Amino acid sequence: MTRPIRAVALISGGLDSMLAARLIQDQGVHVEGLNFYTGFCVEGHTHAIRRHDRDRPKRNNALWVAEQLGVPLHIVDVVEDYKDVVINPRHGYGQFMNPCLDCKGFMVARAREWMEQHDFDFIITGEVIGQRPKSQLRRSMPIVARESGAGDRLLRPLCAKLLEPTLPEREGWVDREQLLDWSGRSRKPQIELAEAFGFEDYAQPAGGCCFLTDPYYSRKLRDLWQARGERRYELDDIMLLKVGRHLRPRPHFKLIIAREEGENRFLQGYRRAFTHLEPVTHPGPLCLLDGEASDEDLQLAARLVARFSRGREAPSVTVAVAGAGGADRRELSVPPLPVEQVPQEWYIT
Amino acid sequence: MSDHPVLVDAQGLLCPMPVIRLQQAAADAESGDEIEVIATDPGVRADIPAWCRVHGHHVVDIQEEEITIRVRVRLR
Numbered sequence: 001m002t003r004p005i006r007a008v009a010l011i012s013g014g015l016d017s018m019l020a021a022r023l024i025q026d027q028g029v030h031v032e033g034l035n036f037y038t039g040f041c042v043e044g045h046t047h048a049i050r051r052h053d054r055d056r057p058k059r060n061n062a063l064w065v066a067e068q069l070g071v072p073l074h075i076v077d078v079v080e081d082y083k084d085v086v087i088n089p090r091h092g093y094g095q096f097m098n099p100c101l102d103c104k105g106f107m108v109a110r111a112r113e114w115m116e117q118h119d120f121d122f123i124i125t126g127e128v129i130g131q132r133p134k135s136q137l138r139r140s141m142p143i144v145a146r147e148s149g150a151g152d153r154l155l156r157p158l159c160a161k162l163l164e165p166t167l168p169e170r171e172g173w174v175d176r177e178q179l180l181d182w183s184g185r186s187r188k189p190q191i192e193l194a195e196a197f198g199f200e201d202y203a204q205p206a207g208g209c210c211f212l213t214d215p216y217y218s219r220k221l222r223d224l225w226q227a228r229g230e231r232r233y234e235l236d237d238i239m240l241l242k243v244g245r246h247l248r249p250r251p252h253f254k255l256i257i258a259r260e261e262g263e264n265r266f267l268q269g270y271r272r273a274f275t276h277l278e279p280v281t282h283p284g285p286l287c288l289l290d291g292e293a294s295d296e297d298l299q300l301a302a303r304l305v306a307r308f309s310r311g312r313e314a315p316s317v318t319v320a321v322a323g324a325g326g327a328d329r330r331e332l333s334v335p336p337l338p339v340e341q342v343p344q345e346w347y348i349t
Numbered sequence: 350m351s352d353h354p355v356l357v358d359a360q361g362l363l364c365p366m367p368v369i370r371l372q373q374a375a376a377d378a379e380s381g382d383e384i385e386v387i388a389t390d391p392g393v394r395a396d397i398p399a400w401c402r403v404h405g406h407h408v409v410d411i412q413e414e415e416i417t418i419r420v421r422v423r424l425r
């Protein structure tokens with residue numbers, strides 16, 4: 001008996017990859033999902049940090065998609081290996097810090113390895129020609145297939161009819177006639193097909209599948225590299241770029257100030273690793289300090305934190321300052337920094 | 350099959366890392382084994398059961414303690 005044909009689908013958690021996987025499932029192919037965790041992913045929990053976003057479903061979108069499709073999902077931690085993609089993209093960045101073309105090549109290459117290890121036959125992605133500048137141009141499609149090593153075992157069901165037939169089509173594992181010919185930026189066909197499949201409540205990220213397409217996030221990442229004098233990051237760094245107000249009053253340190261209760265709670269988990277400040281005499285935000293700070297810098301940081309506390313109009317606010325893990329804790333009584341002494345350039349937004 | 354649950358310490362990790370750790374532990378375990386994940390990210394309350402559903406594993410128990418959440422899973 002021959003075994004059923006098996007495909008591994010890249011599942012981002014968005015609609016396109018969900019539709020692509022479903023089209024292939026409907027042709028009787030056994031499909032399993034792969035999702036890559038890069039650290040930059042936009043997913044339900046990140047949104048749920050902030051209180052006003054709490055009504056949104058707190059879920060991992062890729063897992064939710066897998067459940068709708070009824071397929072196993074394998075989530076792969078690629079945080080370390082992905083750094084090279086973000087730091088040195090061979091094809092450069094898109095509009096912001098998004099290295100989409102390299103990113104696609106990287107993910108499809110990892111999917112190819114997975115396919116080979118698990119004895120699967122081909123790979124599916126939700127790419128649509130022309131949907132995103134650069135990475136989804138017609139001429140980018142062969143680049144991803146070639147650089148990933150997937151070659152013609154890479155099938156894009158949503159635009160396959162506009163491309164050369166791939167191995168799964170030529171071998172008759174899938175019927176090319178039932179694949180699609182989508183191109184362009186319109187979302188209408190996607191939404192109609194989702195409706196036809198009965199998919200509701202799917203995630204529709206505005207910019208893309210990750211924070212690197214966000215202009216504010218990209219600025220914060222560039223600032224981080226500039227301040228460090230090198231292009232490098234750790235997972236904590238890139239998680240923290242997703243939350244709080246970021247202010248850089250001096251080139252050698254920045255402050256991450258919680259904007260509300262949910263962020264306060266999130267930042268608490270990072271007190272073990274960062275110098276942190278918190279008002280004592282007045283309600284106010286937790287603040288992490290990233291970088292090196294002298295006593296004078298800490299005074300300034302405390303005055304800024306006081307400025308964002310409820311004591312902003314008070315003559316003096318006491319702010320607790322402690323090193324990573326609570327070391328060397330002391331209290332500073334400082335006058336809150338007046339608004340006119342907080343230049344706009346300090347804000348990294 | 351082992352008698353004691355395999356412990357996965359995912360404290361301090363943010364989702365989906367606890368799920369990834371559970372998945373790695375599951376890859377090394379056998380059918381019927383139990384794995385207990387200890388985490389601090391409340392996201393695991395939704396994510397671990399969702400991961401178990403798509404793989405056909407069984408969530409035996411979820412216990413909330415002061416700051417930790419313990420999820421016990423039996424592999425299919």
Ligand code: SF4
Binds near residue numbers: 098103208210213
């Ligand atoms: S938006 Fe982000 S995850 Fe998506 S292809 Fe571009 S870099 Fe990769």
